[in-house]
Amino acid sequence: xxxxxxxxxxxxxxxxxxxxxxxxxxxxxxxxxxxxxxxxxxxxxxxxxxxxxxxxxxxxxxxxxxxxxxxxxxxxxxxxxxxxxxxxxxxxxxxxxxxxxxxxxxxxxxxxxxxxxxxxxxxxxxxxxxxxxxxxxxxxxxxxxxxxxxxxxxxxxxxxxxxxxxxxxxxxxxxxxxxxxxxxxxxxxxxxxxxxxxxxxxxxxxxxxxxxxxxxxxxxxxxxxxxxxxxxxxxxxxxxxxxxxxxxxxxxxxxxxxxxxxxxxxxxxxxxxxxxxxxxxxxxxxxxxxxxxxxxxxxxxxxxxxxxxxxxxxx
Numbered sequence: 001x002x003x004x005x006x007x008x009x010x011x012x013x014x015x016x017x018x019x020x021x022x023x024x025x026x027x028x029x030x031x032x033x034x035x036x037x038x039x040x041x042x043x044x045x046x047x048x049x050x051x052x053x054x055x056x057x058x059x060x061x062x063x064x065x066x067x068x069x070x071x072x073x074x075x076x077x078x079x080x081x082x083x084x085x086x087x088x089x090x091x092x093x094x095x096x097x098x099x100x101x102x103x104x105x106x107x108x109x110x111x112x113x114x115x116x117x118x119x120x121x122x123x124x125x126x127x128x129x130x131x132x133x134x135x136x137x138x139x140x141x142x143x144x145x146x147x148x149x150x151x152x153x154x155x156x157x158x159x160x161x162x163x164x165x166x167x168x169x170x171x172x173x174x175x176x177x178x179x180x181x182x183x184x185x186x187x188x189x190x191x192x193x194x195x196x197x198x199x200x201x202x203x204x205x206x207x208x209x210x211x212x213x214x215x216x217x218x219x220x221x222x223x224x225x226x227x228x229x230x231x232x233x234x235x236x237x238x239x240x241x242x243x244x245x246x247x248x249x250x251x252x253x254x255x256x257x258x259x260x261x262x263x264x265x266x267x268x269x270x271x272x273x274x275x276x277x278x279x280x281x282x283x284x285x286x287x288x289x290x291x292x293x294x295x296x297x298x299x300x301x302x303x304x305x306x307x308x309x310x311x312x313x314x315x
Contacts (some may be wrong), residue, residue: 003083004100004170007074010091011064015050015218017091021053024089029101032083033057035074039064040299047094066187066294067166075181079173086176090167092217102212103170114175114204115196116214117164119153121249122220129153130216133161133208134193141241141253142260142285148220158209162200165193167216173287178202185292189229190236197244202272227279231295234261234283239292258284 006024010017017036024034033312035057038046061070063088071088078086085107087100088113095118103116122130131145132153145165169192182191196206219225225233238261241253261284267275282295 001076002310003030004085004087005074005078005083006034006087006089007037007071008035008089008091009037009067009070010041010045010049011040012041012043012045013091014041014043014067017045018048019050019237020091020093020095021049021056023096025053025055026097026208027095027100028097029104031100032081035059037061037070037073039066040072051091060194062141066184067199068182068184068191069190070188071166072181072184075171075176079176083171085170087170087213088168089167090216090218093167094132094215094217095168096213097295099168099212099214100170102209106207106212107170108173108261109158110205111174112204113162113207114172114199114202114214115206116158116170117161117208118168118214119208119210120165121213121215123217123226125215127220128216130220131165132210133206134163134165136162136193136197138241138245138249139155139252139256141237141245145181150264152212157209158191158207158211160205161208162206162284163193163196164208165216166207167218168214171195172204175199175202175204186236187232187293187295189232194240194243197240208229227275227296230264230276231279231283231286234264234280235287238284239288241313 008020019312036049038058038060040061040063046060049056049058072257075086083265099118106116107113117133119132120130124127129147129150132147133142134145136143179202183194186194200206238254241257242250245253265277265280
């Protein structure tokens with residue numbers, strides 16, 4: 001592979017963003033450009049990045065476009081400029097200097113590697129592993145971050161996984177040209193799982209390399225998730241398994257997903273957390289109402305859903 005675009009999606013959390021970019025600045029390897037895609041921050045993030053990191057291109061998107069639409073801007077840029085890969089990062093991450101070089105080595109190891117992810121440690125590091133790739137359980141309609149909470153990974157060699165978490169993922173040009181960008185119906189959460197599944201169906205493998213390392217300042221346990229995250233996790237889980245579950249597997253998956261969401265909402269109600277319960281109920285409601293995009297946007301409906309995908313889906 002040749003030059004790589006490093007893209008950091010930002011939305012407030014100024015100090016975390018600056019720390020992330022400081023770690024990006026130290027990355028080894030063929031970094032052709034660094035772009036900060038700002039999703040309408042109100043805490044002065046764009047101005048602070050320009051002062052501290054003049055080498056970083058800052059794109060102010062004007063509004064919170066979410067993970068999918070925001071990062072699609074970076075994917076288009078990389079393809080237009082002929083770059084060979086895009087390393088996407090969340091703003092609440094830190095990367096080891098050798099992370100990119102190691103992932104590039106794995107990406108070059110076979111012609112049909114579509115994406116590579118690193119070993120992601122939790123923050124603080126004493127919590128252990130946040131994710132070593134992910135696995136999909138089709139019948140039960142759930143996914144899991146592999147080896148979460150373990151003190152050390154069970155293996156150190158690159159190996160295939162079902163998907164790589166979107167907090168840090170290297171996407172290859174060949175795969176982007178074949179399957180397109182992220183499906184913007186998801187807005188945020190599950191869109192990277194959807195992309196990896198489309199890439200796998202197109203003949204690409206998804207790899208994780210434990211030798212490449214990064215850290216993610218995100219909750220390790222689902223009990224710590226805020227209502228907004230619960231809404232997207234609920235709605236988009238149903239969307240993913242409906243899209244990819246096949247017939248009749250999608251009906252079995254849908255039954256399990258709905259049952260799990262109802263149980264979760266009722267548990268939050270019993271525990272006196274009404275805003276969390278409401279988020280789950282609204283996620284269910286909006287899936288069946290085919291309301292995609294950002295939560296609460298009454299215009300975010302799609303006739304078939306495919307209009308939200310750049311370019312047209314191959315799946």
